[in-house]
């Protein structure tokens with residue numbers, strides 16, 4: 001079997017191991033597939049057959065996993081594979097024209113030399129537009145720069161992914177500063193006051209920061225009460241929703257708080273093993289966390305007999321095989337077990353039957369870092385950090401049309417106006433604010449008139465939106481809201497895992513309908529029928545989809561119909577895009593034909 005010459009120009013992370021603990025069970029398949037792909041650049045049939053024989057696993061099972069994750073190649077990839085992020089923040093920052101420009105520059109290239117494709121959010125929304133070339137991520141990209149990198153990949157040169165400068169950032173959330181870290185766990189271990197931890201988390205009213213806002217104390221209590229002697233703690237650092245970048249920041253700047261939160265979760269619930277599930281595009285954070293875990297082992301905070309207490313808790317990093325759906329907690333469990341990341345039907349919830357059928361705590365990165373803050377400084381301190389009756393601090397990512405995109409630490413409950421205009425520097429170029437998504441596509445879009453809504457679970461729910469993962473995406477007055485709704489619906493369509501019909505078929509139907517609307521020329525009677533069908537479809541998807549992806553997919557278009565109906569009517573009934581975005585040949589050509597579950 002010939003090894004492809006350019007295999008080394010692809011990221012070495014595809015060859016990294018899931019870790020001894022993860023490899024013990026089903027996750028070994030990813031190690032094997034990554035090793036084969038690193039060697040050959042793709043997964044040759046003969047190698048998969050060999051793997052099937054060696055592991056005594058049916059070939060169809062290996063193939064079903066390999067074909068699910070977009071980062072495994074079943075056919076030889078081109079020498080330069082350029083993927084342009086097509087999602088919200090990059091879309092607002094010229095991704096479509098960047099892609100079109102690149103297509104012009106490589107118009108005469110052979111497909112075995114270079115291919116240009118869309119890709120879902122790369123986790124660099126604050127440095128849009130972002131692209132990847134052979135899995136190396138480049139940010140704030142111009143077409144000329146991308147062309148230069150792609151041409152060097154075509155020559156077989158190694159690509160060096162730029163590493164951002166690492167100036168340490170002081171966060172209010174860090175209770176330790178320059179003093180000794182892990183103070184909460186050092187105090188907790190000798191006292192073994194596990195119930196007291198739950199009491200404090202309950203008094204603080206800590207909620208999950210991954211999107212759903214479920215009370216953390218209830219989740220931990222459920223796992224603690226399970227009689228099974230084997231339990232797990234999982235940190236969800238998959239962070240793949242467009243606009244969501246806060247966990248990247250937390251893992252870079254506060255890795256010790258995350259690990260401390262996970263250790264405390266293990267001690268309180270009786271779990272002896274933790275897995276930190278991180279998206280595969282976060283190479284730097286993977287290194288930072290790996291280093292922090294080693295430091296904890298050296299100082300007796302992780303492993304056997306933690307701080308001489310007789311208690312054990314160990315932790316490893318698991319690198320996601322990729323895909324937004326992997327962030328859904330039961331899909332994430334399936335991925336760790338070495339399967340396709342298809343969500344499970346619930347109940348049972350992971351707290352009862354989770355990883356390897358054992359009770360499992362799954363929390364978001366930011367949820368975990370709140371725990372040592374509360375224990376080290378007290379519930380009163382935590383309550384006092386919020387504004388307008390909200391509690392605690394919040395990390396938010398702000399991207400799109402703002403002057404200073406980035407991640408900001410703000411009091412929970414501050415008005416959105418404060419976040420967008422003070423922290424993120426307001427709308428770029430002095431333009432007017434048109435709308436904002438409080439949390440990426442899942443929150444839908446709110447109009448500028450709602451800018452004083454507070455950054456809070458309840459306030460945003462009352463506004464018909466959600467706090468979600470704190471991914472604020474800002475649109476200026478040049479933005480077409482129907483185009484943005486289509487962009488978000490396409491994201492869900494592309495990322496649907498395909499397990500259930502309402503989401504798999506419904507998201508495609510919805511995208512088809514919106515494409516027609518952006519192209520105008522729909523008779524009024526047809527438009528009315530479309531709207532009725534869209535409502536029915538939205539309801540069916542919300543009620544019958546297995547997981548949150550299908551349930552929330554209608555939110556972007558429903559919010560645009562609610563707040564920007566006149567703009568949609570203008571497209572469909574008058575054949576006009578008030579922002580001058582739609583009805584251009586480039587946009588008409590933009591709807592790539594759907595191939596498989598992801599384009």
Ligand SMILES: Cc1cc2nc3c(=O)[nH]c(=O)nc-3n(C[C@H](O)[C@H](O)[C@H](O)COP(=O)(O)O)c2cc1C
Nearest residue numbers: 208209210236238239327328329363364367548549
């Ligand atoms: C499609 C989908 C993607 C998700 N992605 C993430 C994610 O990247 N990170 C995360 O913490 N939660 C994500 N969630 C929510 C998780 O399923 C789960 O609720 C969360 O990890 C629980 O942690 P928390 O209680 O601390 O919020 C996602 C949910 C869905 C439906």
Ligand code: SF4
Nearest residue numbers: 498499500503547550
């Ligand atoms: S709702 Fe969508 S993503 Fe979720 S299980 Fe169904 S098909 Fe998969």
Ligand code: FES
Nearest residue numbers: 085090122124125
């Ligand atoms: S990197 Fe493009 S939207 Fe996140």
